[in-house]
Amino acid sequence: MKTNCLYYRFICLFFLVSLLACNKKDAPVPDIAPVSKESALKALTQLSGGDAAVPLSWYQLELKLIKESTGFSPPVAARAIAYTGITLHEVVVVGKRGPALSGQLNGLQYVPTPERWKKYNWAIAANSAMAQIIRNLFPNASVENLNLITQLENDNLQALSDSCTQDVTTRSINYGKLVASAIYQWSTTDGGKDGYLNNFPTDYIPPVGPGLWIPTPPAFQRAMLPYWGNNRPMVKPSTPDLADIQPPAYSTDTTSTFYQAAHFVYQTRKTLTPEQTLIAKYWADGGGTFTPPGHLLAITAQLVNDQQLDLEAAATLFAQVGIGLNDAGILCWKYKYQYNLLRPITYIRANIDSSWAPLIGTPPFPSYTSGHATFTGATGYILAAYFGNSFSFTDNQKVPEGFVPRSFNNFLDMINEAAISRVYGGIHYQFDSETGKQTGKDIAGRVLALKY
Known part of the structure; x- marks a missing residue:
């Protein structure tokens, strides 16, 4: 697909996500034809010419969650963005035998690694990991937004699963979840886990x-x-x-x-x-x-x-x-x-x-x-x-x-x-x-x- 076409799709989809998330009823927005949330999220999986579409789709949803989840002030939002990115890195880059951030980042000693000599689909693993870490990082998300997380996870998986066998798909999903769990456990010890609940401490x-x-x-x-x-x-x-x-x-x-x-x-x-x-x-x-x-x-x-x-x-x-x-x-x-x-x-x-x-x-x-x-x-x-x-x-x-x-x-x-x-x-x-x-x-x- 041509780059210009991809760019146009990216902008239109971002407008749509912004419209769904906007809390300002009087904010001027572009005139966009109505599109269902289901088709919008499915289209996000086709955002880019490569498999970077998976993290792009998750970050668009994370921006919506930051807007709509109570307590996500700038430092709290930055924290969520960071743990999402580290999870993505440890799944994809370490999965491909690149350098691990575990052992380099403060207090992060161990993150699961993929089995040797086994095949993985890294986009599927990334999709699974980002879904799980974002659920964990936004525990106060609305029911509607929690449903969007599940839907995006399923839509991305559906778009990707035809490219590999069922055992590769299952292995990739499980690996992503293992990494996300390890990163989340590490995150709970940094002092900011419940920041969204107490932005203005009375003590x-x-x-x-x-x-x-x-x-x-x-x-x-x-x-x-x-x-x-x-x-x-x-x-x-x-x-x-x-x-x-x-x-x-x-x-x-x-x-x-x-x-x-x-x-x-x-x-x-x-x-x-x-x-x-x-x-x-x-x-x-x-x-x-x-x-x-x-x-x-x-x-x-x-x-x-x-x-x-x-x-x-x-x-x-x-x-x-x-x-x-x-x-x-x-x-x-x-x-x-x-x-x-x-x-x-x-x-x-x-x-x-x-x-x-x-x-x-x-x-x-x-x-x-x-x-x-x-x-x-x-x-x-x-x-x-x-x-x-x-x-x-x-x-x-x-x-x-x-x-x-x-x-x-x-x-x-x-x-x-x-x-x-x-x-x-x-x-x-x-x-x-x-x-x-x-x-x-x-x-x-x-x-x-x-x-x-």
């Missing part, structure tokens, strides 16, 4: 003092995931995390670095250009969306499809991006609650303009460092390592929400735009984003140093 009491975070208007929510930074990262750093990344010293002196940084946010909000406003809204990815990690996963999936990666290459890239997102969330949240820095709205209203408001809603956790910058920095440098520093691409993932596709000359452009978007939105200081980009880059380096 956390934020510190009080000048320059420290307090709940922000309009909702004045409690602090989100204050203990997430204590979770086990997947890649144990060879050297300690950055020990000296303090933000500028808090001060209300108008000549101070801190005041000037806050005043820059204030002034930027007052003079936003249409393009800056668009950038802020494009990268917002707030509640009820696929979240910033989901946005980056969706870009990765689009590139896997556009570039027609085979199953093994796709498995490697999805694992790398997932690990990077997970560890970005842990390290960023570690710094957020280590420094507990107040948000721009708090500082600006107290010291510059009591009526000031940001363009987008301020999230319920401390400002420093920026999650967007850290997530996008980690992912962007991982993608650049695979596709090249000068690789240009167009992000189509926000079209279902009414945005025009957004093009980038390279991944660094994407990183910088996502990072500055939070300053344009009025919810981060510029130093939040600059440090976030650097820590994201550091995490990417750790991830890429592993053997795949």
Whole structure:
């Protein structure tokens, strides 16, 4: 099938999944003829010219689950994406006698391997494994979405099983389940297993003092995931995390670095250009969306499809991006609650303009460092390592929400735009984003140093 035709099918199917998942009743969406969920999911198995269609179909469904499952805030979503990718990698790459992540990732000592001299269908094994790990990672999925998991698993299997004998099919299914079970058991010991149930723990009491975070208007929510930074990262750093990344010293002196940084946010909000406003809204990815990690996963999936990666290459890239997102969330949240820095709205209203408001809603956790910058920095440098520093691409993932596709000359452009978007939105200081980009880059380096 021609690449253009495949690309068109990919976009149309993504629109459909977005329509099924959309929680925003007033969001503008493309005019698409009604298609049954059954035929849509079956069509996903025919997404690509190769067997990478299997993980692509599962990631599209996982994005829907992130949107619709309660409690899947950005770090929780990143965690689910990571364990899904590791499961895929250990089935496919290790199955084909490539390097295992067990023994390399923190606490992952053993993952079952396939029987020697036995035949397997790796796409069938991947389908079985991804179905099981996603069921485990989204235990609060709706009955409808649990049924979609079962249906997609069956549709993919039906599309693939004609290519091999029954004993190969059965062996492949069982192997996938064994790997998924091992990865899930490992996941339960990382500290984040029940994060979706308790984003706002009532036992956390934020510190009080000048320059420290307090709940922000309009909702004045409690602090989100204050203990997430204590979770086990997947890649144990060879050297300690950055020990000296303090933000500028808090001060209300108008000549101070801190005041000037806050005043820059204030002034930027007052003079936003249409393009800056668009950038802020494009990268917002707030509640009820696929979240910033989901946005980056969706870009990765689009590139896997556009570039027609085979199953093994796709498995490697999805694992790398997932690990990077997970560890970005842990390290960023570690710094957020280590420094507990107040948000721009708090500082600006107290010291510059009591009526000031940001363009987008301020999230319920401390400002420093920026999650967007850290997530996008980690992912962007991982993608650049695979596709090249000068690789240009167009992000189509926000079209279902009414945005025009957004093009980038390279991944660094994407990183910088996502990072500055939070300053344009009025919810981060510029130093939040600059440090976030650097820590994201550091995490990417750790991830890429592993053997795949």
